[in-house]
Amino acid sequence: MNFFERQLEVRRASARLVWLFTLAVVVIVALVDFAVWAGFRLWERQAGSAVWILVVAGVLTVLVIGLTSWIRTLLLRRGGGGKVATSLGGVPVSPDTPDPNLRRLRNVVEEIAIASGMPVPQLYVLPNEPGINAFAAGWTPGDAAIAVTQGALDRLSRDELQGVIAHEFSHVVNGDMRLNIRLMGVLTGILGLALLGRILLPRGGGRRQAGSLGPLVLPALVAVIAGYVGVVIGRLIKAGVSRQREFLADASAVQFTRQTEGLAGALKKIAGLPTGSRLHTAKAEDVSHMLFGESRKFSSLFATHPPLVRRIQLLDPAFDPRELDQLSSRWAAAPPSGMDEDRALGLTTAAAPAPGPVRAPADAVVASIGNPAAGSFGHAGGLLRCIPEDVQARARRADSVVPVILGLLLSGHPQIRTGQHQLLTARLGRPLADAAWREGDALRGLDPAVRLPLTELAFPALRQRPQQELQAVAAVLHELVRIDGKVDVFEYCLSALLVRDLSEAAHHRPPWPVRRTSLRQAAPSVAALFAVVAAVGHRDPAAAAAAFRAGLARVLPGAPIPFQPPGQAWQALDAAWPVLDGLPGPDKALLVDGLTTVITNDGVLGVAESELLRTVCAMVHCPLPPLATVGLGQPLPPRGQQHPQQSSGVFGVR
Template identity: 55%
Template sequence: MNFFERQAAARRGSGRLVVLFALAVLCIVLAVDAATLLLTGSAGATLAATVATLAVIGLGSLYRIASLRGGGAVVAAQLGGTWVPEDTRDPSLRRLRNVVEEVAIASGVPVPKLFVMEQEPGINAFAAGYSPSDAAIAVTRGALDRLNRDELQGVIAHEFSHVLNGDMRLNVRLMGVLFGIMMLALIGQRILIYGRGGRSRNGGAVLVAALVAMVVGGIGVFFGRLIKAGVSRQREYLADAAAVQFTRQTRGLAGALKKIGGLPAGSRLDDKADAEEIGHMLFGQGRAASSWLATHPPLAERIRRLEPSFDARQLQALQQRWRAHPPDGLAEDVALGLAQAPVAPPSLPASGARMAMTPPQVAGQVGAPAEDDYRHAHDLVEGLPESLRELARGRATAMPLLAGLLLEADPAVAARQRSELVARCGEAMAAHAFELRRQRLEALHPMQRLPLAALAFPALRQRPRPELDAFLGAIEAMVHADGQVSVFEYCLSRLLQVQVREALDPSRHARFGRRKASGVREEFATLLAVLAQAGHPDQPLQAQRAYLAGLQRVLPRDHVAYAPPAEGVRALDAVWEPLDALAPPAKQVLVEALVDAVSHDGRVGVAEAELLRTVCALLHCPLPAMLERGR
């Protein structure tokens, strides 16, 4: 399956979740009613028990869903994760951040927040959040200490697959929904503890109520585990396959799985409550479970799919070897040469270079980074001056750096932009942004602008909300300082707006699109017309041909005349929300139409490719950093 098919599957998974949840609720209510009728013989008491049970389940689910509205970072923090600062100097944390940054840039998504579960010696990880903009990735201390860089990269690539394919969003919703059907078991435990106090006159009744709640609650626990197992198991195979496609080598992911099987701690979480609640989200099995209630496929089978010659008996040899001398991930990096700096400076294509690409090829790359994308992302990051990377990761410097990326070269326009920035964010930030633009950003390669913005995103969203609101207002004003706004600058500013807004209110943006292409004809036409005109500003005939090439793919039976909007790029403000609400298959056709438009002459320039990446990011169809593979 490609990205769009997996997104559609995740949407169908949401529907199945509703059906299974309803079935679980029905079974719990019937069990409570049967127990009440048996104990009281009263129809009125049975009706009251039905209402009370539905209320407990519903309120429990609503409470847990509300507690998760803050997105991935809230989930990771609630589960004991410790935030990893952007400027950390700890070697193991620095290695983790470097791997995650490179995977994010290769995937075309914002760099997620990072957390470490310091008290967990097992090897495990999970991704949480409603969208890539609010995603958080947490790894255990055991993963940091025991895995080498290749193995850590395989685990992180596995988790990014869940981020890209919509699994992460479904997992967070699952946490909230399942909490409700497990509420009776929790209530039974509390009643049992209360009843043991021995001070209640109705101790017998309390004990009976506790036992009934525990037994009926067991039904909820059973269904909860069954739902998690059904939702999670097959997706783990898909995520393993995606990680191998990304890293283009099996030794990293297979090595991580072997260490899980060979070390005493395995992938187990010592916190049993966390292991129960997030078992379906983890890289490895978080708690012991019977094979048909396990949230993950058998470990040996996962390894065998990566290495067909693997024999499960090899794990016994590893267990004996590591019993006395557990592996040290950082030491393995040195021994394997994984900690060495690149011997040759990275190179990027000339700004005027042109690439060959086809619509199916680009659509196939959406949400499906491969090994050359990872290598190219590494080159992009290494190619950025260390001083710029430090500025991007700094809380105080991320804002002026991003503002500097949007400053115009025209002095008159830049002066108006400065006035807008001063009015909203102060003279100091404006001066810093202009200094960065003049000294460091003017010579930046076009392919480095989006990666630099991605590096700055984690530090940006650490700022207080009032500061972010003021900064976003300044960005909006800067872009519209005059009517001559380039499409790339408009899209980059819009992307910044969208990503920050989603990070501030993640649950509001958690949705799977359902609209069909026929319902957004005018929006399609507007986007294609603006892109065609931007690619051929002085060639109206070529622009019309580019427009018609894209329209033919997305609306082959319709004729919408080429009519570039008078307001130019600002007309795009009205198209993003309707187009982003398209169903995944319709989005695939849209991406192919955009490629048709920019490559109608058979070649695509670097600037056009970066524009295409930005537009796709706005539509939540992330593209890798390089669109021409195998170059």
């Protein structure tokens, strides 16, 4: 199942959730009406009066459920994944933590995020949970958070931790997180009646108080009974929605990591250790459907996860369940230590070699969307190692991340750079402008291929800055890169991605209204995009025209659209995003296929082309892993000299 098929499956699951919620509400309303009919002996009243009472009871029930669900969903959406993590006792992972377990976790998460083409999520650890578990929460990838238990950090090896994190990333990539948040909101609404009933029931105070509240006792009891029937229905809904998605997430994790031993090993440790995957927090029930493993024992009817043995056997067909008894006995005498296992394998110091240049066929690029290829993790690790450690440290800290981002966009031309500094001073203040100037000097020699990964690395720290400051930074980005009337590919990619990611982190939607459309309706936008990309990647106009026609033939065969690169590329692209983002999944796959055909028509994938391809995919919400390019490892030329793989008169490279 590829990315677009998984997206379709998530939409189907969302539709099932709506129907199940509607069915649950109907059942609860019927139960309430029956209790009201029996409790108030409505058969003794006139028909019109009885019907009116039942209608009022039903409407009040729907209002309680609907309002509770809406308010809960709204609060979860506004708080992002971090709010869910902190509500369970999660503690943010400091970017400069000395704890080797936490550094290993951070490295694994960053590698998987960059390898999968997603923003790096916020990281949390549940320090008081000895069980092995994890979850991903958030409304969009821009506000996502991943939390792991202390037990997972202590007991899992690096490969096993990578398998668990890859499992959670599949929920981020495939859109399961939003479904999980909706499910939390829906179930809160169903439980709302039970909470209301418990509030209305008299508590203590003797007969006098109970007597004074007598008229409320019957409605309260009805609400409690209906609410706890809702609990049963809610658990059935969670089980029905969640189980199959866990199988898909396991399969996606294997596709992500290209190995089954890590994920299977983590599941074996859950099955063989006495703490298992249990959570002690009282709110475990709220998030049981989004966890890596079951938070507590449930009957098979209410279980939100498939049986552990079944999950292990799908990953390791030769697994014999009797092995768990041997593992349990061994671990009872000496509990496993993930760090010790890594040291025994030499993984604490091992480093994969940086990848070399490769070609990127169109079908391989489309297949890798939401599904990193075999070398993606090694490639991501190589990219991270190309970034100096002091630069990584500043990008991870909230107090220094903004100058790092702005420093990437400062020109090497003295006059232009002075104008940029004056603009930053006027808009953001002299101290920040000076810090950005210093970062510009420090980042001048950075490898061109790691600039966008550096911004992904910086995103968690960027989200910690005050919202007002982020709005000011987003507002100044366009002016900063257009100050001389010219914009190069990297400047456009960085500014466009930052504006989009900041909008989704703050408002949970892109900075444009998405318009549902088709490829035929979007033909002008498709042609403008292909013309820009063809001009970026081909110096020879004839070669650019040939690449344009080759890509267009894949997407819009027979369309009589001439090759006409727009005069202002960034304006054409800005106008195209709302249209292209509104394409259905299969059309987006075809768009990426055609775009890759344009780029690889000359058999070369340059740094600028790779940055632009990843930006286009990100803007239309198709996460693309980083691609090895011919520019990897080449030093960044001074601004004012053209990089050999970044030639474009369309963008006006300086």
